[in-house]
Amino acid sequence: MNPKVRMAIFVVCGCALFAIFAAGLSRLHPVGFAAGPATTYSEFVNSITVPERRITDAVTAVNFDIRGFDTLGEEYIMFASVLGVMLLLRRQPDERDGAPIDKQKGRRIPSPSDAVRILTISLTGPLVVFGVYIVVHGQISPGGGFQGGMILATAPLMIYLSGEFESLRKLAPRWLVEVAEAIGAGGYVVIGAAGLFASTAFLHNLLPPGQPGDVFSGGTVALLNVTVGLEVAGGFIVLLLAFLEETLVRRDPS
Amino acid sequence: MTYLPYYVAAWLFVVGLYGVVTSRHMVHLVICLTVVQSSTYVLLLTIGYRAGAAAPVFVDIPAGTPAVDPVVQALMLTDVVVEVTVTALLLALAVQAHERTGRLDPNDLGILRG
Numbered sequence: 001m002n003p004k005v006r007m008a009i010f011v012v013c014g015c016a017l018f019a020i021f022a023a024g025l026s027r028l029h030p031v032g033f034a035a036g037p038a039t040t041y042s043e044f045v046n047s048i049t050v051p052e053r054r055i056t057d058a059v060t061a062v063n064f065d066i067r068g069f070d071t072l073g074e075e076y077i078m079f080a081s082v083l084g085v086m087l088l089l090r091r092q093p094d095e096r097d098g099a100p101i102d103k104q105k106g107r108r109i110p111s112p113s114d115a116v117r118i119l120t121i122s123l124t125g126p127l128v129v130f131g132v133y134i135v136v137h138g139q140i141s142p143g144g145g146f147q148g149g150m151i152l153a154t155a156p157l158m159i160y161l162s163g164e165f166e167s168l169r170k171l172a173p174r175w176l177v178e179v180a181e182a183i184g185a186g187g188y189v190v191i192g193a194a195g196l197f198a199s200t201a202f203l204h205n206l207l208p209p210g211q212p213g214d215v216f217s218g219g220t221v222a223l224l225n226v227t228v229g230l231e232v233a234g235g236f237i238v239l240l241l242a243f244l245e246e247t248l249v250r251r252d253p254s
Numbered sequence: 255m256t257y258l259p260y261y262v263a264a265w266l267f268v269v270g271l272y273g274v275v276t277s278r279h280m281v282h283l284v285i286c287l288t289v290v291q292s293s294t295y296v297l298l299l300t301i302g303y304r305a306g307a308a309a310p311v312f313v314d315i316p317a318g319t320p321a322v323d324p325v326v327q328a329l330m331l332t333d334v335v336v337e338v339t340v341t342a343l344l345l346a347l348a349v350q351a352h353e354r355t356g357r358l359d360p361n362d363l364g365i366l367r368g
Contacts, residue, residue, distance in 0.1 A: 010276075018267075021268075025260035030256060031259050031300055033305055034323075046310055050317035059311075059331065061324070071332075077335065077339060082339070140313060141311060239342050251353075
């Protein structure tokens with residue numbers, strides 16, 4: 001399509017969209033002053049989080065206890081998307097192992113500077129510790145499996161930035177990461193099914209609730225956070241390896 | 255009494271769409287899509303905000319203190335996860351499109367090939 005025609009259509013439609021959007025939003029309550037029945041569910045959640053569920057972070061209580069089944073769906077959205085990326089970046093018939101051939105001959109690939117290497121290697125350990133800390137403290141303070149899993153997945157990225165892609169492949173081989181991701185994805189279902197068979201409902205909170213503010217509080221919430229952390233960290237490392245290996249294949253000229 | 259954050263959400267949505275429409279590079283297009291999606295973050299957090307209320311984390315404040323809506327915050331967490339996965343999928347598509355056609359400008363990809 002001609003860019004000018006497209007731009008003209010966008011200007012008309014964009015202005016109309018903004019006007020309708022703004023008109024709809026202006027019928028909502030003023031920011032910060034919600035009133036009426038719409039607020040009752042959130043107040044209910046806030047009031048039972050600590051006394052009944054023994055979880056001090058209400059967002060984690062919603063995600064993993066009160067609406068735990070929805071988080072199962074969320075986890076599998078991630079799983080399906082990682083599968084999609086693997087499918088798209090699978091080995092093609094015209095690709096072979098080996099460093100890609102540079103089209104411009106005689107270029108030297110610069111290695112990372114010493115400052116980058118020292119910084120990234122010294123960050124790797126603290127990032128792993130911090131990621132595990134965020135995963136296991138989800139029921140106390142903001143954090144949990146999704147956030148901590150992302151932090152854990154940045155540790156291999158640091159190893160890659162330091163120019164040690166081969167040692168990254170040895171440290172985190174594809175099969176190991178895929179097993180971790182599968183355990184994370186399946187573990188959530190297993191914990192949920194344990195609630196179904198040992199008690200009345202899927203994802204029923206079986207374990208003793210403990211004291212609010214304690215690491216072992218919230219019953220199964222901590223375990224669910226660990227499985228989600230494994231799934232997220234595993235999934236993102238698989239993505240990282242898939243994208244990086246895409247740069248390390250030799251293509252037959254077509 | 256203000257409506258400003260709602261209009262910020264609407265503006266982010268439209269300005270992200272502007273980026274998508276005028277994009278000349280597929281990675282730029284994917285980033286513009288994340289701008290569109292970030293308008294939902296602003297909208298959700300704005301809807302859940304209560305004037306004078308604390309964050310819904312009852313570690314250092316007593317249980318029962320008025321707090322903002324935790325449900326929309328949990329929804330936003332879902333939103334972030336979906337955005338990241340969609341971005342990864344679209345970038346993988348961009349890599350494949352570049353491999354097959356050698357181009358990254360969406361305007362050059364109009365012709366479908368078998």
